[in-house]
Amino acid sequence: MNQLNNPTAQAVDNVLIYIFGFSLILLLGITVVTVYFVVKYRRSKYPEPTSQVHGSWLLETIWTVLPILIVLTMFWYGWTNYVGLREIPEGALEVKATARMWSWQFEYPDGRKESKLYVPVNQPIKVLLFSTDVLHSFFVPAFRIKRDTVPGMESYVWFQAPEPGSYDIFCAEYCGVGHADMTTSVEVLSEADYAQWLQPLEPSATPRGLVVLDEQGCLSCHSLDGTDGIGPSLFEMAGQPRQVTINRESKELIIDEEYLKLAIRDPEAEMVDGYNPMMPPYDEATINNEDLQAVVNYLMGKAEAAKTPSAGAQLMDENGCLGCHSTDGSDGIAPSFKGIGQREVTIERDGKEITVKIDVEYLRRALLKPNADLVKGYSPIMPSADYLSPEEIDAMIQHLLQQ
Ligand SMILES: [Cu+2]
Incomplete structure (x- = not known):
């Protein structure tokens, strides 16, 4: 470089x-x-x-x-x-890096979490360093930065990348059997690529449960393909019998939702025989109940609700919504769909003007009774979409919220 x-x-x-x-x-x-x-x-x-x-x-x-x-x-x-x-130069972008056995997690100011460190080129980056368990060390040879992450202590490094590219990140402090796997990368993006990366995430086809497994670093110990790792593989485990130790007694049980939840919240309570008790407990602050359920659903092989955004998009197109509503923010006969899920609008209700936040309920009403809570400044000309099935309405709402 x-x-x-x-x-x-x-x-x-x-x-x-x-x-x-x-x-x-x-x-x-x-x-x-x-x-x-x-x-x-x-x-x-x-x-x-x-x-x-x-x-x-x-x-x-x-x-x-x-x-x-x-x-x-x-x-x-x-x-x-x-x-x-x-000394951190002014205008540095702050990213929080958390080390844990045995992976890295990067959290951006907007709450986005990634397993790689995505940064723009030519901008100083301040990396705040934390550890959730033992000593690790954040080491990026290309930028000659290395600093320990210490449980209970906040530390930092900074760097500025001169060219786009991918640069290795290692853990440089022996932290247990998975230490050598604790690698990831700094992905330096050009300004244009970074601006694109900053855009709200496209609703991905990846199930939420898998996203959480990846974000939380679970996959560095638990494989998804049946190969044995530091922890048991997650491959087709649902409904399978396992020998586990409960209160020092070995028992056989069937892997079900309850077992999986307990195994994430309190891993040592019912350990699968043959593995070492080294997984940290994941409390609600780390994985909230919704994400926990998503992980369990994923592991149980349950398909996630088929509210595919593409179905919503197709319905919008088929039903001619885009003739009046733009998707690029430009104003038309009706309000644009761009960012509609993040907006507040002024409507008239009972002769009074009030401001409401656009949410699922508002959108449902707007589709079924469009002229009831009409956005100020627009004419009551939209027909009701009540000829669509509830599933189709839901798919459209999901799609709209992601605009
Ligand atoms: Cu480490």
């Missing part, structure tokens, strides 16, 4: 080159002089000492003061560059 505009790497490299350079010059200089004198004043040629000098103030002063100056410049140069590594 081009090291220009990679301030943290430059700071570390400059000091390394400076100290290494001086050390090399001294090593070579001293070795050459030593060898020269050994050869020149060898015993066969000069059996008796030839010099009668007993001291030289000048020489002693030089070889005392000069090394002190050299060492002090090393200290000064190292110190000023270290300070640069600790």
Whole structure:
């Protein structure tokens, strides 16, 4: 990587080159002089000492003061560059990095969570470091940054990437059997790509349960394909019998929803035999009940509600909604659908103007009785969509909320 505009790497490299350079010059200089004198004043040629000098103030002063100056410049140069590594430039983007056995999680100011660190190019990034369990260490060689994450303590590093690309992140503190798997990457995006990445997530086809499993780092210990890992594989486990230890007694039970919930909230209560009790409990603050249910649904092989956004989009198109409502924010005969789920609107009700937040109920009413709570400034010309089935109405609402 081009090291220009990679301030943290430059700071570390400059000091390394400076100290290494001086050390090399001294090593070579001293070795050459030593060898020269050994050869020149060898015993066969000069059996008796030839010099009668007993001291030289000048020489002693030089070889005392000069090394002190050299060492002090090393200290000064190292110190000023270290300070640069600790002082965050203005306008830095803050991302929270949480280390846990054995994966990383990155949380953005808007609450978005990722297992890779996505950042824009040429912007300082401040990474706040946390650990939920043991000592780990956040290490990105490309930016020459490495710092321990300590449970109960907040720490930080910063960097600025000069070019888009993918750069390794390692854990550099031995933290247990999965330590070597604790790798991920910094994904540096161009400004345009980053702006696109910032857009609200496209409703993905990935089931929520799987997203949570990935976000929470579960998959670094539990495989999805049947291979045995640090923990049991999650492959087709639902409804299967397992030997578990409850209160030191081994019992057989069938894996069901209740068991899975307990295994996530309190893993050591009913441990599957043959595995070590090293999974941390995931409380409600870490995985809320809704996400817990999504994970359990996913593991139980239950399909998630078929409220596919594409069905909603198709219905919108088929029913001609887009003739009046734009999807790009431009105003038409009717309000635009863009960002409709995040908006508040002024409506007239019982002769009074009130402001309401657009939510599922509002949208349902707007579809079925469009002219009841009409948005101020628009004409009551929309026909009711009551000829659609409740499922179709739901699909449209889901789609609208994601606009
Ligand atoms: Cu680690």
